[in-house]
Amino acid sequence: MYDIGDIIPNEAISSIQPGTNLLVRGPPMIGKHDLALELLAKGFDDGDGILCVTTNDSATALIDSLSQREVSLDRDQMGIVSCSGQEPSQTPDSVDTEFVSSPSDLTGISIGTVKVMKYFSNRNISSVRHGVLSVSTLQQYLDARSVFKFLHVYTSRVRDTDGLGVFTLHSSTQNEEVVNTLSSEFDGIIELREVDDDAREIRLTGIPTASRSWCTY
Amino acid sequence: MTQSQSPPVVLVVEDEPDIADSYELWLTGEYEIHRAETGEKALSKLDDLAVDVVLLDRMLPGISGDEVLHEIRSQGHSCRVAMVSAVQPEIDVVEMGFDDYVTKPPDKVELRETVEQLLVRSTLDEELQEYYSLVARRSALESESSDEELAKKAEYRTLVERIEAHRESMDASIPDLTSDTDFIGAVREIDNQYTTGDENDDPSQGN
Numbered sequence: 045m046y047d048i049g050d051i052i053p054n055e056a057i058s059s060i061q062p063g064t065n066l067l068v069r070g071p072p073m074i075g076k077h078d079l080a081l082e083l084l085a086k087g088f089d090d091g092d093g094i095l096c097v098t099t100n101d102s103a104t105a106l107i108d109s110l111s112q113r114e115v116s117l118d119r120d121q122m123g124i125v126s127c128s129g130q131e132p133s134q135t136p137d138s139v140d141t142e143f144v145s146s147p148s149d150l151t152g153i154s155i156g157t158v159k160v161m162k163y164f165s166n167r168n169i170s171s172v173r174h175g176v177l178s179v180s181t182l183q184q185y186l187d188a189r190s191v192f193k194f195l196h197v198y199t200s201r202v203r204d205t206d207g208l209g210v211f212t213l214h215s216s217t218q219n220e221e222v223v224n225t226l227s228s229e230f231d232g233i234i235e236l237r238e239v240d241d242d243a244r245e246i247r248l249t250g251i252p253t254a255s256r257s258w259c260t261y
Numbered sequence: 262m263t264q265s266q267s268p269p270v271v272l273v274v275e276d277e278p279d280i281a282d283s284y285e286l287w288l289t290g291e292y293e294i295h296r297a298e299t300g301e302k303a304l305s306k307l308d309d310l311a312v313d314v315v316l317l318d319r320m321l322p323g324i325s326g327d328e329v330l331h332e333i334r335s336q337g338h339s340c341r342v343a344m345v346s347a348v349q350p351e352i353d354v355v356e357m358g359f360d361d362y363v364t365k366p367p368d369k370v371e372l373r374e375t376v377e378q379l380l381v382r383s384t385l386d387e388e389l390q391e392y393y394s395l396v397a398r399r400s401a402l403e404s405e406s407s408d409e410e411l412a413k414k415a416e417y418r419t420l421v422e423r424i425e426a427h428r429e430s431m432d433a434s435i436p437d438l439t440s441d442t443d444f445i446g447a448v449r450e451i452d453n454q455y456t457t458g459d460e461n462d463d464p465s466q467g468n
Contacts, residue, residue, distance in 0.1 A: 154448035158355050158441045186453070192396070193389040193451040197438070200447075204438040224400040225393070 046173065046208040047090055051082050052234065052248055053259055060232075060251070062171070065199040065209035067179075067227055070236030074244060075261075076212040077177060079234065083210045084175045085113040088121060092208075093164035093172040095157060097125045099147045099181035106177075107139055120167055123160030125153055148185040150194050161205075174202055178212040179226065188222050195229045236261065268293045269313040269380055274303040274329065275345075276322055280366065284316060287369040288376060300324035304332055312340045314379045316372075317359075319346035327357065334358045341379040341446070360446040381434055382443075385450045388431045395424045 045059040060066070066083070068076045084094050098106050103126040111117050119138045127144035140163045142156035157174070164172060176182075176198065182191050195211070202209035211230070215223045227233055232250040237258070239245050246261035248254040271292045275281040276299065285294050295310060297303035300321050306312070315333070319326035330342055343361040354362075360382070361375050399420050402411065411417045436443040 148453075150452040151445065151449045154445045155355055158445060161441075162355075188397075189390070189393050190451065190453055192393045193386070194448065196389055196392075197435075197444070197447045197451060200432075200435060201438040201444050221397070221400045221404050224403060225397045228396050228400075 046087065046092065046171070048083055048086055051079070051086065052246060053261060056253055056255070057248065057251060060208055062206035062208065063203040064232060064251070065202055065211070065230045066232045066234055067211050067213055067230040068234045068236070069213045069215045069223065069227065071216055071238065072214050074236045074238060076214075076236060079236065079246075080175055080177055080210045080212050081109055081113060083208075084173050085110050085117075087171070087173045087208075088116055088118060090171070091121070091169065093121055093123065093161075093167075093169040094175070095123045095125070095160050095164070095172055096175040096177060097127070097153055097157065098175075098177055099127055100178060102126065102128055103139065103141045107137075121164075121169065123163055125156035125160060127153060127156075146185065147182050150186075150190070154198075157201075170206075172205070172207045174198075174207050174209045176209070176211045178214070180212070180214040183222075188225065192226055192229065195226060199229050269376075270295065270310055271376060272297060272303060272306055272310070272312045272315045272340075274298075274300065274315060274321070274326070275318045280318075284372060287372055292376070300326070300329040300332075303329055304336075307333065307336075307338050307340065312338070313383060314376050315340050315342045316363075316376070317342055317344050318365075319344055319348065330358055341383060341450075343375050343379060355441055355445060358449075359442070360449070361442060378436065379446075382436065382446055382450055384434065385447060388427075388434065389451060392424070392427050392431055395420060395427060399424060 045061065047059050049058055068080050070076050084096065087094055096106055103124045106124060123140040125142045125144060127147045127149065129146060140160055142159050144152040144156055161172060179191065179195070182194070199209055213223060213226060230250065232248060232254065234246065234248050237245050244261045245258040247256060247258045249256050269292050271288055272295045273281050273284045274297045275284065281296050285296070288294055295306055297306050300323055317326050317329060326344060330344065333340065333342060341360040343363050344359040345363045345365050345367065347365040349364065360379055363371065363375055402414070402417050402420070406414065435447065438444045438447065
């Protein structure tokens, strides 16, 4: 089981079954990225591998934001597949990083994740939390159909290898149909929404014991 | 992509005629088989034929199997490649771009299974394409109707059933993705960078 503690408030769920794929979705700037990072960083204490496919942040920025969350961050437990295209010439300090030229190079991304997983298994790490941050950037480079197909294969990989998948996706009223189509590939959906000024709510659906009701976040 | 009318095309790239003969014998009947003794000839055949599966010997005279594979990928041919070699692959070969690796000499069962599995995988893109259209159609219906209206719509109920059935048949044809080469092979199958040769855009499926 993957421990998520009390990251999702008001939920009876504090751990997630291996092989589960979660989608964090909500409007831009509401905190999806931070929530996804929390779900991933929680794995450091349990000795899980943290594999991030990053399309926006540079590998260095990602390591920094994970370090801020987790004091016990062990760099051997981290691996990054960076396709943000904004990279320094050297790889970040002691974190296994694979570079892919563009988010549209899906084969390159899959090869990168395989290499990171080999790195983990050489260190006897078998439980892996996968972060794909973010699906919205993939959408800027690829049509919805290609993104959908890639998500189908990637979530199947997470399921078959007993991992935990955490993906982020912007939602808005303009792209509701596409968001719903892409969402069908996930076991659980974590939604974030804004209610009043500065107040946010969260709900989890799709997971059998989830309460499915909105609560303050 | 396999056509239901014509048999799948297999290209055997092997410099030893005896070995190529046995491959041809084992595969004959179900496939259209072509042969090339060198990497150069293999690449020119790939330009002329719509090859589904390449059985590629790694040790070739002239340009090596590794180089042929590299060329196949960089030229964007959409065929699947099984590397055939007496040498066990090193740990770090995932980047080489083959879809399967067969230890030489393969036996009949092994060779046939390899080709069959690669052909099953070649249907993945098409199946996912169909699945995507169904799910996209369902999302469109959901966004234009309320839950009560949807429950009454026969089209919606049929669609939901078709999606369910399609998902099951698709899961049965996707290999167990614990294997690294199967996972990368499946992604390569759907990657537009490798499938530019058989685009089948359907404007009616827009969003």
